[in-house]
Amino acid sequence: MINQTLYPEFGVLLVDDEASFLRSLSITLERAGINHLYRCDDSRQVISLLQTHHIGLVLLDLTMPHIAGQQVLQMIAEQHPEIAVIIISGLNQVESAVESLKLGAFDYFVKTTEEDRLTEGIRRAIRMQELRLENQALTQRMMHNHLEHPGVFDDIVTRSPQMRAIFQYLESIAHSNQPVLICGESGTGKELIAKAAHDLSGRNGPLVTVNIAGLDDNVFADTLFGHQRGAFTGADRSRAGLIEEAAGGTLFLDEIGDLSMASQVKLLRLLQEGEYYPLGSDRPKRSQARIIVATHQNLQQHQQDGRFRRDLYYRLCIHQVMLPALRQRKEDLPLLLDHFLTQAAKEMSKNVPSYPAELPLLLSNYHFPGNIRELRALIFDALSRHRSHMLSLESFRHLLEQDAELPVSACEEVPVQFNPEQPLPTLAMMDSLLVEEALRRADNNQSMAARLLGISQPALSKRLKKNRPDQ
Ligand SMILES: Nc1ncnc2c1ncn2[C@@H]1O[C@H](COP(=O)(O)OP(=O)(O)OP(=O)(O)O)[C@@H](O)[C@H]1O
Known part of the structure; x- marks a missing residue:
């Protein structure tokens, strides 16, 4: 069974007096994966719908009977300034566009605009709303130092304030459909964090993990996208890929820093369009999985060195978690x-x-x-x-x-650095500074401090007597 998740988390209200336009716009948006839709063909009902439903975006016609679009726009701007409005109008007039933007519209499209440009504009508004909501949720959690689902983090043993802030961040992006990038040295708990992010998302599909280190481009595509019967020699039956297995849930791609350039293009397309082609098929499938990726490598450096696509990097790091190393906590x-x-x-x-x-x-x-x-x-x-x-x-x-x-x-x-504007310390001064630092780190335990310094304990005692003659 495929779990149909609603996207975005908030509703998108389509307002137009032409019922046929509402229908065709709904179909276009559903094809693009935007399926949390409400339709309204009577502008008098808009404000009451906004009061009773969790709407984040309104797609609004201008020329309508009863209350004209610009007046509705004005009412939304006054009573619900948190809701974004995109005008989709039959009027191809600069003045009406300028007037709408002045009244607070997020964007303006003419009804004849190409489908792709229109859906991209709507996706942009959705992303902006998502970021605003996440930002709000994060601020709330930080202010109250509050975790809504502490049980989700039970397997992650910690009392580090940095980790606590990461938990709060994960809670505030829990319902986002955008990818999450988890960075951190090997063994810092990236997989545990991916699992927590999945549990928090409330998605009822499974968490499917794949380690992509060492997968060449063909295996990567076959593993994720699946294939049709006859797609290649030996493909005697069709097979669903892991994206389909993760439908309604999360696909966790570990070791993303090892992804080949060719596979990077495929992953980017998946993230941008939300669609993919099983091998040997010319019919696209829509992904219902949220993507989480992890790496122990410095992806930003890879991107600067040209080993990782810049556009993919920026797509992936819309939500980013940087796990501190154990020595930092x-x-x-x-x-x-x-x-x-x-x-x-x-x-x-x-x-x-x-x-x-x-x-x-x-x-x-x-x-x-x-x-x-x-x-x-x-x-x-x-x-x-x-x-x-x-x-x-x-x-x-x-x-x-x-x-x-x-x-x-x-x-x-x-690395240790000396201030070039200060005189260089003498060896004797360094000797005494090192001894003091080792004792501090060893909590005054002399045998441990001696080990840290790589000398014997009697040698440390001798130095201490010299450095602190009064003790
Ligand atoms: N805070 C923690 N509390 C308890 N166990 C932890 C914690 N962090 C990590 N672990 C354990 O440490 C091991 C390594 O964790 P995990 O596999 O999540 O690390 P990773 O960052 O994904 O490593 P790699 O980059 O090598 O894949 C696992 O056994 C995990 O259960």
Whole structure:
């Protein structure tokens, strides 16, 4: 069964005294995927319809009996300034267009305008309204620091304010049909975020995930669009693509940064037109799936280097979520540590062990290139080897050694810089600054600070005696 979702989320009211024009305009719009429509052929009813229905856009004729279009436009502008109005008139007169725009119309089309230009203009107005509504919802949520569906985020363990802001953002774009781009290093939880966005959307179709890394253009097209019988050698029966499987739901394309140039064109067409052609077919199908994409790569950089189409990039990032790396939300470490210990103990039928107080500190000094996935693997591994009641620190000590071997540029996004206008610090000053910083990061734990500095603990004590002779 295909779930027919209404688009856009708000209603579009078509007002014209010619019933035949209303019918043909409805058909045109439905073909373009705009199917949340109301029709009205009596201009006296417009205002009461706006009061009783959730309308976001009105397509308005000018020449009508009873109340003329410009008067209706004026009434809408006064009583419902939040509703956008597009004039679709039989009058091809500059003065009437200028007058309508002055009265607050969003756009003006003559009835003879080509279908494509008209639907594109209407799509533009819908997008603008969607952004306005999302912006309003986001401001509301931020002001009240409020989550409407906290249960959706239950699998995402966090107390990071950055993550909380992302949840609020996801709630405010929940019902949008526009794509969502999720960026973040590998293992930061992009797939969990895609699932939350799908759950929030209230769509009753499924979430269908496809990893597109390594798919060549033909396989990509076949996987997404499906094929007709006989489309290529071996296609002995027709097959629906994943877009059809995700009808009424969400199609999640992971690793979008790996998409080939040829497939990028196909994805762009799908996003722009909402239509696609199964292989071997010349009859387009309409997509009923919302698209969410994710990447651990820097898509903006790819776009600047010419490896990713600029038009596709801008289409995809209408809604964008940037997940912080684990090292940028260290406040989550103790929670995640407890969460994964409990999870691992359950899976391995062991008791949840206690751990040394220094463990969270040690973890917070590691830069976790594999983020939460790496932390999870580390804890599962430690527990599988653990025998006593207390988890050993030894399973984790190698992390700091690994970090110490990394070149500075690999773990620091901003390399250390000296102000050229200031005198260069002496080696002795740097020595003392480094020691102080290591102690701060190690919460004054000297053995940990010594490890961070790559020296022995007696060597650190000696330096401390020299640097702080009065202690
Ligand atoms: N905040 C979190 N709380 C609990 N588990 C998490 C959290 N974030 C990620 N995980 C877990 O970490 C692992 C990696 O997460 P996920 O697959 O969503 O990352 P990703 O960003 O999609 O990675 P990749 O870029 O490699 O595909 C999963 O097992 C996931 O359940």
